[in-house]
Amino acid sequence: MSTATLYGLCSAVLVGLGLFGLIVHPQPLRKILAFNLIGGGVFLLFGVVACRGAGMGFGGDPVPHALVITGLVVAFAATALAVALLLRLFEQTGQATLRSDR
Amino acid sequence: MSFALDALTILAVSTGAFFFLAGTVGLLRFPDALSRLHALTKADNLGLGLVVLGLLLQAEGSFAALKLIGVWLLTLLAGATVTQLIARTARPGGTHE
Amino acid sequence: MAFDTGLVLLVLGVAVWTIVARDTFAAVVGFVAYGLLLALVWVRLAAPDVALTEAAIGSGVTGVLLLGASTRLRRTETSGAGEKPGITLRLAAGMLCALVSAGVAAIVLKFPEPAPTLAPHTAANIAATGLGNPVTAVLMAYRAIDTLLETVVLLLALVGIWSLAPDRVWGGFPGARHHADPEGVLTFIAQLLVPMGILVGIHIFWIGSVAPGGEFQGATILAAMWILAMMAGLVDAPSVSRRWLRLLLVAGPTVFLAIGLAGFAMAGAFLAYPAPYAKLLIVTIEVPVTLSIAATLALLVAGPAERAPQR
Numbered sequence: 001m002s003t004a005t006l007y008g009l010c011s012a013v014l015v016g017l018g019l020f021g022l023i024v025h026p027q028p029l030r031k032i033l034a035f036n037l038i039g040g041g042v043f044l045l046f047g048v049v050a051c052r053g054a055g056m057g058f059g060g061d062p063v064p065h066a067l068v069i070t071g072l073v074v075a076f077a078a079t080a081l082a083v084a085l086l087l088r089l090f091e092q093t094g095q096a097t098l099r100s101d102r
Numbered sequence: 103m104s105f106a107l108d109a110l111t112i113l114a115v116s117t118g119a120f121f122f123l124a125g126t127v128g129l130l131r132f133p134d135a136l137s138r139l140h141a142l143t144k145a146d147n148l149g150l151g152l153v154v155l156g157l158l159l160q161a162e163g164s165f166a167a168l169k170l171i172g173v174w175l176l177t178l179l180a181g182a183t184v185t186q187l188i189a190r191t192a193r194p195g196g197t198h199e
Numbered sequence: 200m201a202f203d204t205g206l207v208l209l210v211l212g213v214a215v216w217t218i219v220a221r222d223t224f225a226a227v228v229g230f231v232a233y234g235l236l237l238a239l240v241w242v243r244l245a246a247p248d249v250a251l252t253e254a255a256i257g258s259g260v261t262g263v264l265l266l267g268a269s270t271r272l273r274r275t276e277t278s279g280a281g282e283k284p285g286i287t288l289r290l291a292a293g294m295l296c297a298l299v300s301a302g303v304a305a306i307v308l309k310f311p312e313p314a315p316t317l318a319p320h321t322a323a324n325i326a327a328t329g330l331g332n333p334v335t336a337v338l339m340a341y342r343a344i345d346t347l348l349e350t351v352v353l354l355l356a357l358v359g360i361w362s363l364a365p366d367r368v369w370g371g372f373p374g375a376r377h378h379a380d381p382e383g384v385l386t387f388i389a390q391l392l393v394p395m396g397i398l399v400g401i402h403i404f405w406i407g408s409v410a411p412g413g414e415f416q417g418a419t420i421l422a423a424m425w426i427l428a429m430m431a432g433l434v435d436a437p438s439v440s441r442r443w444l445r446l447l448l449v450a451g452p453t454v455f456l457a458i459g460l461a462g463f464a465m466a467g468a469f470l471a472y473p474a475p476y477a478k479l480l481i482v483t484i485e486v487p488v489t490l491s492i493a494a495t496l497a498l499l500v501a502g503p504a505e506r507a508p509q510r
Contacts, residue, residue, distance in 0.1 A: 008307030010207040016300030021218040023292040026282035051244045053316030059245025062333035077356035080499040084360040096275040183388040
């Protein structure tokens with residue numbers, strides 16, 4: 001098994017773990033954490049594809065690398081917005097929960 | 103000559119790794135936050151210093167060696183500061199001045 | 200191979216810890232460690248630019264954001280635990296996630312041989328851009344429109360966060376005012392580290408045209424230095440209605456868009472660079488974009504306004 005395949009399997013497990021955390025945790029902040037875990041796994045999958053596309057003197061295909069860099073920044077922006085919404089919900093209602101019946 | 107350098111690098115990095123291990127054992131076994139911080143900073147700084155020393159022998163060029171030493175110094179600085187801040191919060195008297 | 204296996208086990212172990220830890224603070228600390236280990240994985244995958252970005256943004260700035268949030272939400276820890284799903288839901292979720300993992304693993308194992316790649320296309324045209332780093336060439340020349348839209352997305356996220364401020368503090372100062380002891384340790388390290396960090400950030404931005412680095416990594420370090428200065432109380436966060444702040448934030452995307460539109464006149468397409476001036480135009484775009492992104496990232500962490508503006 002090559003290095004790239006090993007990391008690809010790692011990314012598969014990370015996506016599954018993150019999805020489990022997203023479904024199972026009731027607290028929204030834990031869900032945001034799990035979502036970032038999924039993101040890390042997906043970016044790792046991109047990285048595996050890039051590593052397999054190495055050639056022409058580059059260590060890896062540069063196009064997926066650029067996509068992942070863009071994705072990391074956008075994921076941070078989305079996380080920041082999600083956290084701000086959560087904190088606002090907490091200030092308004094005194095609880096951080098996604099349940100609608102109170 | 104390069105064999106001696108490689109052997110020295112392996113020795114230094116292994117000793118550094120042993121110190122990291124000792125620091126982690128202290129983290130897991132010591133009873134309260136302050137003693138854990140003590141174990142961590144002492145052992146980790148020394149461990150990192152030994153690892154950097156081992157890598158210095160393999161560095162290509164003086165600029166790379168300077169960068170390695172810079173990394174060690176910055177980690178020392180950051181570690182010392184964070185340890186102080188955590189210790190002030192964790193000490194029994196609280197965060198008074 | 201043994202090192203890679205050990206690293207994968209470590210990453211999976213920390214990921215499992217992040218999911219199963221009871222305390223949210225412990226889970227966030229696990230997440231920061233996960234990000235740093237992922238940066239090591241990126242180095243093993245021969246992607247140093249991505250490793251820098253993952254360590255800086257994926258682990259560093261996101262970690263600061265989540266640590267702050269977990270501290271503010273500490274009171275809700277116990278009440279949230281009462282809604283934990285039952286054992287049947289967890290088993291069903293576990294099976295679904297195992298299926299998803301198996302699906303992704305099947306995709307990984309069935310990757311086509313030989314691997315399709317765009318490296319030859321990148322290598323063929325990189326000389327025209329005048330850059331030495333292929334990832335920067337992709338970001339700023341081949342897929343420049345993605346980078347332009349990314350800067351706009353960052354701005355939109357910031358506008359979204361600012362719109363969450365309550366009416367009474369609208370246009371005010373983000374975050375609480377931090378007061379650190381002027382003789383204390385945090386002030387000392389902020390005074391020592393911020394000038395060094397600014398230098399390192401500018402260096403990483405500048406070196407990105409020929410070596411691993413680039414504007415996003417450099418901008419994150421600059422943003423981190425501003426966040427550190429704000430946390431140590433050395434500077435106060437600027438009020439969100441200040442004109443210089445808003446000009447700084449839109450300067451990057453505006454210059455990017457202007458040069459993009461000028462591409463119609465200069466080389467016949469949006470964001471096309473005429474060959475002899477490509478490097479000059481790219482640098483002209485990169486400098487304001489770096490400053491804007493640094494400001495945007497720092498303000499994304501600072502959050503919506505919480506103190507009323509001075510009149």
